[in-house]
Amino acid sequence: MRDYGRKLEFGISLAPHAADLETIVTSARVADESLDLLGVQDHPYQRRFLDTSVLLTWLAAETSRLRLFHDVACLPLRPPAMLANQAAAIDIVSGGRFELGLGAGAFWDAIEGMGGPRRSPGEALEALEEAVSVLRLMWSGERGLRYEGSHYTIRGIHSGPLPVHDIEIWFGVYGPRACELLGRVADGWIPSLGRSTLAELAERHGIIDAAARSEGRDPAEIRRMLNIGGQITDGASEGQLVGPAGQWVEEISAMVLEYGFDTFIFWPEGEPVDQIRRFSELVPEVRARLSRDRG
Numbered sequence: 001m002r003d004y005g006r007k008l009e010f011g012i013s014l015a016p017h018a019a020d021l022e023t024i025v026t027s028a029r030v031a032d033e034s035l036d037l038l039g040v041q042d043h044p045y046q047r048r049f050l051d052t053s054v055l056l057t058w059l060a061a062e063t064s065r066l067r068l069f070h071d072v073a074c075l076p077l078r079p080p081a082m083l084a085n086q087a088a089a090i091d092i093v094s095g096g097r098f099e100l101g102l103g104a105g106a107f108w109d110a111i112e113g114m115g116g117p118r119r120s121p122g123e124a125l126e127a128l129e130e131a132v133s134v135l136r137l138m139w140s141g142e143r144g145l146r147y148e149g150s151h152y153t154i155r156g157i158h159s160g161p162l163p164v165h166d167i168e169i170w171f172g173v174y175g176p177r178a179c180e181l182l183g184r185v186a187d188g189w190i191p192s193l194g195r196s197t198l199a200e201l202a203e204r205h206g207i208i209d210a211a212a213r214s215e216g217r218d219p220a221e222i223r224r225m226l227n228i229g230g231q232i233t234d235g236a237s238e239g240q241l242v243g244p245a246g247q248w249v250e251e252i253s254a255m256v257l258e259y260g261f262d263t264f265i266f267w268p269e270g271e272p273v274d275q276i277r278r279f280s281e282l283v284p285e286v287r288a289r290l291s292r293d294r295g
Helices: 018-032 052-062 080-093 108-113 121-138 176-185 198-214 245-257 272-294
Strands: 009-014 037-040 067-070 100-103 145-148 153-157 169-171 223-232 263-268
Touching: 009 018, 009 272, 018 037, 018 052, 018 272, 037 052, 037 263, 052 067, 052 080, 080 121, 100 121, 121 145, 121 153, 121 169, 121 176, 169 176, 176 198, 223 245, 223 272, 245 272, 263 272
Parallel strands: 009 037, 009 263, 037 067, 067 100, 100 169, 223 263
Antiparallel strands: 145 153
């Protein structure tokens, strides 16, 4: 078993299709009734997508409980000093309900086509580490900030406006070196099931934990999130996370107790509003099941 004993949280992630704005807002309002988190994927080069930061700001005004985040921000197209200001602004207008999911980059042809840099895996990892330093400087409240990196610099600017709360930084990463960096500098991990298997992801916990300890950190302080896609149905199981609510309760419970995750972000397949309602209804069952099993 690999259960870090953290509080369970649940949320949804939405695709920012411009043509689906009404459904997106309705989905957010339904999730706001009982869930904890709302993420929006970030692919600025996708012509059918609304800008993620703008949409998150809009959804902050349409909700009152949900914590909002990029799932995950495309760092090569969002310079960290500007991203820090955007994050602080969303945190302020939402009353302290913003966290920052951050990715090193993917789809490099599209990034380069939009004017961003094409980076090797090593360069992308270096830039991610530098970005965390810049973000935290920009939220520090200090003046005359300076940072000289290989990918990012800031020279003599003042930090601000300041977030309402200490914004967490969550990495959407997979490789061993990236997970080692996460354990040293980040507040959470948000991979996607499907891109890697549960067994593959569980192996990364050890890398994250060792890196955290090397910095004097308690590994249990790092949030372990998981993007999960699927469909809650009334029929028999059709595979992992496609089936009735009882199957979902069993599978999510195993993801906590056996695979170490504590936060689950649902990417609904099918009619989103109905699926979000169904997901919200099974959350109390998962909490009750884990309370018994952990006890």
